[in-house]
Amino acid sequence: MPVVLRVWSVLTTRVAIVRLMEILFGCIAFSLGIYTEGTNRNLYEIFCKATWGSFFLLTILIFFVEFTQFQTILPVSWKNLPITVASFGGFMNGAAAIIFPLFVIRNMECLTQMNRNHCIAMIAATAFSCLNCLAYGAEVYLIKMKQNEQHGYMASSLGLLKVFEVFASIIIFISVDKEDTGTFKNIHFFWWCIAVYCTCSLWSFTVIVIVIAECTGKCPFPFGRVLAAFSTFSVLLYISAIAYWTNFIDDKLEQKCSTAEDCRWMKVVIAAVMTGLNLIAYTLDCVYSLKKMCLRVETT
Template sequence: MPALELNTRSLISPLGVVRFFEVFFACTAFSLVSVYHSYNGSNGVWCMFTWCFCFVVTLLIILVEFIGLAQSLPLSWQDFTSAFSMLAALMTFTTSVVYPSVFIANSCSGRDCAYKGSATAMSCLCFIAYAIEVGLTRAKSGEVSSFLATVPGLLKVFEAYVACLIFSLVDFTKSYRSYAGLQWCVAVYCICFIITMFIIILTVGRCLASLPFPLEKALVAYNFLAVLMYITATFVWPIYSFRDFSRTYACNAGLCREWNNRLGVTFLTIFNLIAYIVDLVYSSKMVFVTTPA
C-alpha cells in the first residue's frame, strides 16, 4: 500500500477554497428542500440527486487530495476532476432552472416558499462555484495539460450531457417511432453520445496512449462527422416531429408537455451542433496550427 502524506495546502489553495464553497452550497440546497420534502416527482428527484451527487463527489475529491491518494489511483486525476467540475456545473445550472420553474412558479406560499427560494439561491451559488472551478482548472494557452482540461475536452463533457438531456425528452415523447427520419435523428444522438463517452472514459482511464492511431487527427475526423450528422438532425427532427402536431392541437388534446419536449429536443440539437462545430474548430487548430509540420 502506498505511503500517504497529508496535503494541507490542497485545503487552503484557491481551488480548495472553491470546493469547500461547492460542498457548503450543495449541502445547504438539499437540506432546505428536504425540510418540507419539496422534491416530489421526477423533476424534484433529479434536483435532489444533483445536489447530493455533487456534494458527495466533491467531498471525496477534497478527501482524496488531502490524504495524498490522488497520484496512486489508476486514473488520470486531473482529467477526472476537470470532467466532474464541468459536469457538476452543467447539472447545477439545469437544476437552478428546473427547480424554481416547477416548484416556485406554480405553487408557492409562506415559509415553504421561502425555503424553496433559498434552495434555489444556494443552487445558483453552487453553479457559480463550479463554473469558477472550471475556469481555474482549464488549460491556459500554451500550457501542457490533460485533455479534458482543454476546451475540446470540456466540450466533450458538454456534448455528452446535452445528449443525455435529449434522451430524457425523446424517451418521454416516443415520437421517433412514427417516422424513419426521426429514427435517424435518435441514431445520430446515440452514435455521437457513445463515441464521446468512449473518448472521455479512455482519457480518464489513461488508455489514450494505447490507441493504434493518432488521437488528435481521429478527433478532427470524428468531430467533422458529428457536425455533418447533427446538421441533418437539426433539420430532420423539427420537420417530422411537428408534422401535423401544432401547439394548438397538442394543448387542446392535452399533449402540451409532449409538444414542449419535442421543442426542447429541437433546441438541444442546435446547442449540440454548435458545440461540435466549436469542438471541430479547436481540434483542427490543435492539429493543423499548433502542431509543427
C-alpha cells in the same frame, strides 16, 4: 499505506475555498430537495436531486483525495479528472437551477397546494443550485488559470466541448418522449434521432474516460485523427436530427397548446434547442480537431 495529510494551509487556497463552497451549496440544495419531495415525482425532479447529491459526494471525494495526496497512487490522470467533474458540475447544476422551477415547482403549484415552508424550501434549493453552478464555474476558471502547471486535455477547449456534448445529450434524453412526438407523421425519424444521440454521446463519454484513464497511447490509430473523423461524422448525424425537430416544430407551430400540454411542448422545445446547441458544439469540436491535426502535420 498511511494517510499523509497535507499542510493545513492548503485549505486557504482559492481552489480549496471554492470546493468547500461547492460542498456547502450542494449539501443545502440536496437537503432542501429531499425535504420538499413530492408524491408525483417526474424525471426532471429526479435529475435535479441526483445532480445535487452526486456532485456533493464527488466534490467531497476530490477534496479528500487532494488533501491526503492519494492522487499520486490512483490509476487516473489527476490533471484531467478534477476539471472534468467541475465542468460537469457547472453545467448540471445550472440546468437544475432552470429545470427545477420550470418542471417541479410549477407542476406542484406550491403557492396553492403546499404549505409555505415547502414553497420557500423549493425556491431556496433553486437559488443554491444556481450558486453551485457559479462555484463550479469559478473552479474551472481557477484551474485553467493556474500557472507553472501542465494542464490536461480536459482543460482545453476540445475537452470542455466533450463535457458539454455529454451534458447536452443528458438533457435531451430526459426531455424526449415518444408520447410527446408521437403525433408526428414520420415517427421513424424520432427513433433515428434517439440513435444519433446515443451514438454521439457514447463516443464523447468514451473519449473522456480514455483521457482520464490515460489510455490515449494505446489507440491503434493516431488519436487526434480518430477524434477529427468522428467529430465530422457527428456533425452530419446532428444535422439530420435538427432537421427532424425543425419539421416537427413547424408542423405543430400553428396548433395552440392547452394548459395541460404546455409542459409537453416545453419539453419538445428544450430537446430541439439542446440538439441545436449540440450541433454547434460538435461543429466547433470538428473545426478545432481538424485545425489541431493540421498543425501537427505542419510541425512534422
